[in-house]
Amino acid sequence: MRVEASDWLLLAPELALTASGLLLLALATLFPKAKEEFLGFLSFLSVVFTAIVLTIVAAAAPRGKGPIFGGMFVLDNFALFFKYLILLSVGLTILASIQYVGAAAYPGGEYYALLLFTGVGMLFMVSGSNLISIYVSLELMALASYVLAGYFKEEPRSMEAALKYFVLGAFSSGVLLYGLSLVYGISGRMGLTDLAQMTTTADDRQLAGLGILLVLAGLLFKIAAVPFHVWTPDVYEGSPTPIAAFFSVGPKVAAYAILARIFYVAFPKFQADWGLVVAIVAAATLIWGNLAALLQTNVKRMLAYSSIAHAGYALLGVLGFRTAYGLWGVMVYLLAYTFMNFGAFALVIFLETKGYAAETVSDFNGLARRNMPAAVTMLLFLLSLAGIPPTAGFIGKYYLFTAAMKAGYAWLAVLAVLASAVSLFYYFRIAAAMFFSEAAGARLQTSYALTAAVVVCAAGTLLIGVAPEGVLAVLKNCIPGGYLNDLPADSTSRPLPPFHCPSPFPLLTCRSGDPRVDSSSLRSSNDSRIRFAPQNDSRVRFAPQNDSRIRFAPRMKESVAQLLGITQCPNLLPASA
Amino acid sequence: MPQPPSRFRLIGEASTAGLLFVLSPLAGYFLGKWLGEMLGLGRILAYAGALLGLVSAFVNLFRLVGRATR
Secondary structure (H helix, E strand, O other): OOOOHHHHHHOHHHHHHHHHHHHHHHHHHHOOOOOHHHHHHHHHHHHHHHHHHHHHHHHHOOOOOOOEOOOOEOOOHHHHHHHHHHHHHHHHHHHHHHHHHHHOOOOHHHHHHHHHHHHHHHHHHHOEOEHHHHHHHHHHHHHHHHHHHOOOOOOHHHHHHHHHHHHHHHHHHHHHHHHHHHHHHHHOOOEHHHHHOOOOOHHHHHHHHHHHHHHHHHHHHHOOOOOOOOHHHHHHHHOOHHHHHHHOOHHHHHHHHHHHHHHHHHOHHHHHHHHHHHHHHHHHHHHHHHHHHHOOOEHHHHHHHHHHHHHHHHHHHHHOOOEHHHHHHHHHHHHHHHHHHHHHHHHHHHHHHHHOOOOEHHHHOOHHHHOHHHHHHHHHHHHHHHOOOOOHHHHHHHHHHHHHHHOOOHHHHHHHHHHHHHHHHHHHHHHHHHHHOOOOOOOOOOOHHHHHHHHHHHHHHHHHHHOHHHHHHHHHHHOOOOOOOOOOOOOOOOOOOOEEOOOOOOOEEEOOOOOOOOHHHOEOOOOOEEOOEEOOOOOEEOOEOOOOOOOOOOOHHHHHHHHOOHHHOOOEEEOOO | OOOOOOHHHHHHHHHHHHHHHHHHHHHHHHHHHHHHHHHOOOOHHHHHHHHHHHHHHHHHHHHHHHHHOO
């Protein structure tokens, strides 16, 4: 394995966050009287610092660089997007925790350090391009998460949550490893792009299918999809509320990223096998998540079941990964979900801090009379979770439902729309309690950090809903790199699955006659399909058919193209050029 | 009032949990495969059987942990 000095540069964000976590641990040990608030702000600053380092790395790293460390680690636009999202969720969790942890009788140093280590695991996870690196990073994330779930170790519910999470999580990791070993046993390969070239006999295919199924089951556990969801309500209920908020967002985002990467890059040939399973799981998740949430009176349990239902929505995007809407839909939805779900949990923390528990829906009684901004903000998050326009949730669901339709799962899209309608009922129960109930609910405690978290979440929820195109444009600028490492340097023969772009897309053209255009990857532009073929220098080469044009829609599709690294091609010019 | 299960019984149940995670999916897989071949439905029943085996193992483990923490 050849490692160049510049390879270490790509690891700088992970190294920075690890160093910050270790520094926090040292500070908490050396200065036990250090205020929890100070440690919290320090950890928040370290997350901001890591985000800055990530931006610098993405801008400075050589373009078109292939996977590093023997194909273990990759930094492409896909990973970059999720890294920013993970840092956002960790940062929001820290902001939501500062007052909460300060009021609790437990040390804050370890808490924040564990949170940062979880973040490190997730950062590595979304950059994993090898089964081993993915598994190890997933375990790094999971081990720190188990401890965080039981952080309030004197409280029986927290301990029960941690034990359940640990035991079931350990077994799900075992199932994942079981699947990985089967896949490795059949193919003899560990790299995701190598696995895509796996050829199997009829007998092997059955075993490979079983291996893929077990890998899928292991990852479905992490995203809490039915029937691997049983741990979620108990763990969310027993964990410290900021940690429950974090579990509902951070690890799920990372798990979706890796689910997308594994099944899109490594197992596209097996979609006939895993597609139906994912469709059934998505349907069961949508139905069970929403119906169970209807019956809950405990708000944290209700949000837990709601997050299960949202896992079902996001699975629609997994099914539609072969369409532009699928990949983009999952990304937009997870961004929206991070804001809206974390915002809803943050409002629960508002009511819970210092012993005032927002355990039941009745704790929200009369919130509008006591604090109108808090009630309106909560209403915004609930509307977004239900998918009502003009909120982020609507935009995310729009892309996901379209992805399911275009991937041939119209029945699932219809089911998802019906499930959204059902979800209105339980979300609006909280809204009704806030605005129409005369009875007094739990007292409201505010802090600057928590208010900042809520404001960020509310702004994100509104902004994506009202001006999605503006947000997507900002997102493009936030991703200054442009790596094509999904498409490795060594895979010259394997074309990726066709990437569908809905027509008409008049803006971008690729001129023919350029020697960089690879004629072996021709696809018709009439049916709006383009096939991207990786070449020796790890650049994507593509060529249009008939009219020498490759077409993309001006905004959304252009963003998709850039996220996939397509704009790396110097031939891609505006139509007017 | 129901008595909590004895420690030895819990240890016995816990020790079978690991086995269940291996045996249940395999049993489900082969049962589904056999049924699929009988009914001419291909390998889809094999995968469904493996998934069901896995789910049953998870549910069993969840109940076991719930009992152990009470």
